[in-house]
Amino acid sequence: MNEIFPGVKEEYSRYVDVPSTSPIDSPGTRHRWHILDNLTELNERGIVPRGTLLCIHGNPTWSFLWRSLLTHVADHGLPWRVVAVDQLDMGYSARTATFRRLADRVIDLGDLTTALEISGPVTTVGHDWGGIISLGWALAHQEQLANLVLTNTAVHPAGFDLPAALRLASNPAVHGWGTKTTDAFLRVTHSLARPALKPEIRQAFMAPYTAADRRTGVANFVADIPFAPDHPSRPALDGISEGIRSLDAPALLLWGPKDPVFSDRYLRDLLSRLPQAEVHRFEGAGHLVQEDRDIATPVFEWLTAGNSTSRKAKNAARATGGEYRPMLAQLDARTEDPSVAVVDIHPPRSLSWAELGRQVNALATGLQQIGVTAGTRVNLLVPPGIELTSLIYACLRLGAVIVVADAGLGTKGMGRAIRGAGPDYLIGIDRALAGAKLFGWPGIRIAVTDLSMAKRKMLGVRYTVNELLDLGVNAKAGSDGFTSVDPDTDAAVLFTSGSTGPAKGVVYTHRQLAAMRDTLHQTYGLQAGSALVAGFAPFALLGPALGATSVTPNMDVTAPRTLTASALAEAAEAVKATAIFASPAALANVLATQSELSPGQRDSLEAVSLMLSAGAPIPEPLLAKVQALVPNARVHTPYGMTEALPVTDITLDGIQRAGSGNGVCVGTAVCGAQVAIAPLDPQGCPANEPCTSVHATGEILVRAPHVKDRYDRLWFTEEQSTSVPGWHRTGDVGHFDDAGCLWVEGRLGHVLHTAKGPVTPVAAEHAAESVAGAGRAALVGVGPKGTQAAVIVMESVPAVKKAGPASAAVSQAVRSAVSAIGVDVAAVLLVPALPTDIRHNSKIDRTALAAWATKAVSGGRIGNP
């Protein structure tokens, strides 16, 4: 098969003579178009297309941009015709010696599809300024329109500044020079690819534009950007950008967020016009998202199956669960209750149920006054405590969607998360507002504390929380004044820890949040009268919903290790705590500092009846020491993830009974949840069927009323996570034992693909950790999948100063310990410390570690991981 350009078969390339109906041309004018078209290939294979993808490039690219769609159809024998056009004056289409504006180009495209006699359903696919032209065609051909696919584009500059890069390109001083006389505009565009384009691809993009007279179209395209209200193309633009509000065709938006031109703000604008759209943001990808990522797989998966099951249908199926009680039911039932609801230790403060109810309502009213309504996204950058609790419940009351990106993601991860979720409002403490200003995080800024005018101006703060309260109190709306919230609309966007790639936004509906509360109530007996110390954020927020009194201990929530024993006891004392929630890292520090406890403090810990270690697996010896600190408590540790909190639960007794085995025993499903396994095949791929047979290792699946609604603006990730119908694929691997308990063996992405088949890491790590002098260990695979070598990377006691191979004796000891469970270890590397995630300080970043180990055992210098 001959290729005219890399990845483009010669037979796809064809020329079409098209009569023009554009008023810019004199009657009878014909233009020669170049297109890539797979119709001949489909005919040869006897495939009848289900529809046509009409793909429109932007400036300054050409149909070459869409080659992956053509290749994907050919490789998989799919029934789709793909027509990728070179617009007139662009690519290898005719140079018309006219200045074709937006309206002309929409007509031109219609002329082409008429000449091609494209009949049957059409999916328009657009990029850059090709996006708006494709939408123009869609509006003019609604009877044929089946779907809309858009990639990094914009339909309206209203209210926004023109992107700086384009403002420069269209500046009369540089416009002709940058776009026509030289190939600067092309080169800059090509340089936006992440990672950089290979030379042959760059050459192919450049090929139709090598001489200045071939670049007239490029220059005219830039000059036709209607950023000024009186621009000749502005009416056409307004017509399209308003017109698409009436389109109800399914839409898929595929976005590269690292785009200096079409940034997330244009994505949000498009979403407001096409609310039915599904979105997938490829974190890390840029303007040329087609080059940066595989867009063909999601496009055709979406066309084939994805948009057949709407979100509404999914919700309807789930809503059949138990009775729904709103998250605010307890607050509303206790408006006269003078007993304590929430307590902060530092600075000391507390509110009764009646006071908390009033505060929530006043805040809700204040937020309403400034424009927050159902569906509005409100980003809360506020540490746990009364302030955060009040804001959360105020948002829930309005049906506004809380976006909670905690500092545990790190500044960079938090910025990515916030930009991804695209909140309309940002409520934060000073430090968060400074970050918002510095990094340009989206959202109208609201300060938690009162600020001086100067600081307020500097941080771009529009309101303060106290102003909202004043607004709310003056508006004197009671809880009766709020309309009830649809339980199946979005309530919250939480974020995964990002230990397995960029943090993902996870969307919960009100019904799902309520189900999470009900699960905690049923599994742990938390209810009105309980008093809990909230050292672990996600559950802590549920205190007022459970009707339990909650207290936030004095600690830096971004660093769980800062929770000391006396701070924990002080908090327990303050509310006569019956329950404590904390992360393993926090508990480790509590144990390390327990000598500072006074007898009185010990007494208040002895009064605790439930201890919950949550957020990461906790080693049994550590948990046993915790039990000694809270002798009268049932010690539990739940297993779960941001997408499903919690999934299973086990007690300290249960852990001790389970003993050691292949992985970590996490017990049985919590109330309302079901767990199953998708067994791994010899290549390490999970099956598409749930299975509950004993000892089969596979991906852990969970089904529960409190499982996430979906990933936020990650349509393809969501599709993959629900590919076993009715279940959430956790990405963890594990198995059931004879007693029906679930054992977690690690992450699916961390499974080693050795010549003997898939190997899960946890059992081997425990074996390595059993060797004298061993610290924590991680098992990683190096080399190509299918023949990977197993490498143990571990800490030692005492720790080594520099990373390097273990001595022959230590290697031999570790190797024989690990071989006892059937894993051949090629190398043992000692490191000063294993890299862990910021949020929990306990999840080992095996992906990064595998990359480091691969380098270390390939020869050359070894740095620390």
Added chain:
Amino acid sequence: MSTGQVRTVRKRILVTGASGMLGGAVAQVLRVQGHHVRTFQRRPSAGATDEILGSLTDTAAVERAVDSMDAVVHLAAKVSFTGRWKEFVDTNIVGTRTLLEASKTAGVTDFVNVSSPSVAHFGSSLAGAAAGEADPERARGNYARSKAVAELEALAEDSGNFRVASMRPHVVWGPGDTQLVERVIQRAKSGRLPLLDHGAALIDTIYIDNAAAAIARSLERMADARGKAVVITNAEPRPVGELIAGICRAGGAPIPRLHVPGWMARGAGSVIERAWLAAGSRNLVQDEPPMTRFLAEQLSTAHWFDQRDTQKILDWKPTVSIDEGLRKLAAHYGGIGPRIAM
């Protein structure tokens, strides 16, 4: 030896290079299997009953050697880290060509060419690498370059009733090995053995018994192996430092403590190699140089291979693990082997 079953079909097999460690072991395996084995090399080999002494550069001797043989296992080669190109051409390229021609004329049906993974790899690190095609243009050093030409020529002869396969054992070691084991032990004893880059690079090796068994096995698997180049290893990659330490302990030598950066050794290797070559050309030195660029690369970059195809093609698995091999080595030298795995 591991594959000690007696085969029903008794073949007449020529083994060239049987005075070497691997050639001798292959001849012994084939004899135990019940085949008639003839050996051909310049110096007498152990256990030979049918032996022809001669050089590959002597066409008449080669023709006598292949006369009435069913199969040939060709191990004879000039193996050296250094040396002048012409010597490699004469033995490794022209010699193999002569043997191939004579074999075809004599009606030999199966020809196993013993080669080296270095014919297809070019100095960068290898992790789980496939065998790859020999490339004389890019192979590093005269030995690898000449073996690459020989392998390409041998495999090109595979057709019809003349079946040719190429086996590439990677770093063969065992008791009596002068190439690696004795050199490591001697240099360690004289304190001249540095570890490059902490010795973390993973290296695949093969214990002598496994290598001999795999090569003997290839004769039984010619229907699958013909036309192919097959890398054979123990499929147990190990950090090079650990292997060297294991060999030193087995040989009763101190474990090297001196660490040298790989880049420095590679550079030094080039210099030493050139100096040695110059000295050798004036008969000033006879031994191999203490460090060459090729050796430095071998010892400072990963070299391990994907053995799935190998084990499928040969329907074979190594039977002596590296730890067992080290214990056998220790028994040979009276040193310390690895402790028994629990």
